[in-house]
Each structure stands twice: as structure tokens, then as C-alpha cells.
Amino acid sequence: MSFSPLIRQLIDALRILPGVGQKTAQRMALQMLERDRSGALRLAQALTRAMEGVGYCRCCRTLSEDELCPQCSDPRRDDALLCVVEGPMDVFAVEQTGYRGRYFVLKGHLSPLDGLGPEAIGIPELEARIGQGAFAEVILATNPTVEGEATAHYIAQMLAPRGLTVSRIAHGVPLGGELELVDGGTLAHAMAGRRPMGC
């Protein structure tokens, strides 16, 4: 079977999307062609504009089309709090918790085997940012993976001489679900991190 060339090129191009394989790409391409051509043209325009217009925030280094992202340019946020995350998607996740301090976005995590040292992920820029600001607390919200933990430890050690509070987001059992399904490591963290209950 051969799709005609333009359809084939569209199917191939759709496969750059994360989680989209050959079959999904075919379905996407044919569905757009049959049902929503104007939506597809709007998507093409949005893609072009975003890829050409979006850069990085000068201050927190998240993705932003302006020199300062909405979080950095908002004067009502708490200038004493800095939350360090691995990527722009994490900013979105932390925002949903109601956090209203500032952010710093690393370029991923330390990964010496892949040649990603402190410079590659933006640790010097983080140090500079902390030097400029008047932060009372730095919250390390890197991922709860081996690399994320190592990155958090590295930053905590680096910040130790500065005399500000450096905290790490808590590990424990997630809300919902059942205790017997939680892995041993997580449960051990939840036990060690237990807290007195108010009545």
C-alpha cells in the first residue's frame, strides 16, 4: 500500500510527537484530512509561531516568549522563596500546588555517565540567581529519581555555606490507593518521615 506522498510525509512528520508511533500517526493524519482541515492549518501556524517565537526566561530559564516569564514578572509573588525544578513541565506541576514563590529551571539533572555535569544543567546560573536574590529558603523539587536526588544533594552541599534554608520536597505515600501497593522504599521514607498528628 502506498499513501500518496503528501500524506506519507505528514505521517512521518507526526512521528516526532512523543508517544506517537506509525499507526497513531496514520490515524491522526487521515482524521485531520477527513474531518478538521482548518484545525490542522491552525495547528501548523501555532507550531511555526511557537518554535520561532519561544525562547527562555532570562531570570528563571523556563520556556517563555518574553524576556521574563509570567512567574518572574509577577510582582505579587514571594521573593523569599525559590523552587528549583528539572524542567518547564515541573513548573506547571508545582504551580498547581498553590506555591507562589519564584522558580529556577535546570536543564534536567546531573548525569555524569551522559557527560552532564553541573555546567551542562545550569548550576552556575542557579548560583548566580541565588546570589542576586534575597531568598530565605530554596526548595529542591527535582524528581524523586536517583539522578534527581543526586542533583538535589549536589545543590544542597553547594548552598550549605550561604546560611539559607535548603529544603527537599517530602517523600512518602501518595494520596489515594492502598498501602500494600506502595513500594518498600517509598514506605520506608514515609515511616521515617512520620509526623505527630493533631487531634
Added chain:
Amino acid sequence: MSFSPLIRQLIDALRILPGVGQKTAQRMALQMLERDRSGALRLAQALTRAMEGVGYCRCCRTLSEDELCPQCSDPRRDDALLCVVEGPMDVFAVEQTGYRGRYFVLKGHLSPLDGLGPEAIGIPELEARIGQGAFAEVILATNPTVEGEATAHYIAQMLAPRGLTVSRIAHGVPLGGELELVDGGTLAHAMAGRRPMGC
């Protein structure tokens, strides 16, 4: 939380893709911005070209950028066989079986409740196509759903006076899997359609 406007517009535009909700669209948008901007620009171009360039094959009515699709323009295919399907994606599925006859692509199936009668799905065009050709057999490969069956029956009745063989793809148990997982209706079809085994 607010993404900057261009990113937000991109996320909204991605949601026209089938199976893509808010969260997947966010991941797609940020991943393209962070890792593959040139691929995203190629995708934008492929989208524009396909939406503006692809029409319908004059003969079988599948999606095609040329007046005749690859299947209709191939002189080596069997002109005595016509396979009737519900959409362009089905042409692709049937091609993979090794079928090398001709096709006719309906616009879906009959659905009186939605106001889709014979004219809406292209039955008159199918009749005209069969009148022009010299087909010995018409294979009805509409979906094995209630609407697909009804559509197949309608076409079979319409073609009855013409004296050509009209066949329907077989219903039965799919390959792989276990008999106890097959639904009763399918198994009943498989029993009724049993065939003598060669040794």
C-alpha cells in the same frame, strides 16, 4: 500557572489530534520546544502542504493529492475485483492482506438516525463506478458493526439484479488469543461459518 501565550496556543491547537488531551498536549508542546524545534517546523510544513494539497481520488474517492490515487492508477491491479470500504484507513488495512484489486471508499456507513442516507455516504457514486467497470466480484469490507452490516446488506440488495458476485468478508474468531475470551456472537458466526479441513 500560566504558560506564555504562544505556548498556550500551541497546546490548544494540539488538542485537535485524536486521543490527545490537555496533559498529553502540554508534554508534546514542551518536548518539541525543548528538544526538536526543527522537527516541529517540518511538521508544520507537512501539515500545511497536506491540508492544502490533498483531495479525493476521482475514481475510488480515497484521499489523494493526484486525480487518481496510487491504487487506481496502477495498471497491474485486478480490474475484476472491487473492494468497498468505509474510509481511507480501511484501504490501508486491506492492502496489508495482499489484496490487489480495486477499491471504492464510502464516506462512512449508513446511519439514518444521524441523517446519513445512501446519498450522504456515496452509494450513487458506487453504483456509477460499478456501472463503468467490468467487475466480476464486489467484496463488501465495511466494518463488522451494526451500521457496517446494514450498509453491506443495503449494497448487496442494490447489486443483486446485476448478476455479479457480491461477497462479505468472513466473521469468525481472530487469530491469536483464546477461545474463552471471544464473545458469543463472534463464536456463533465462527461455528456457522465452519469449513472442512484439508489434511
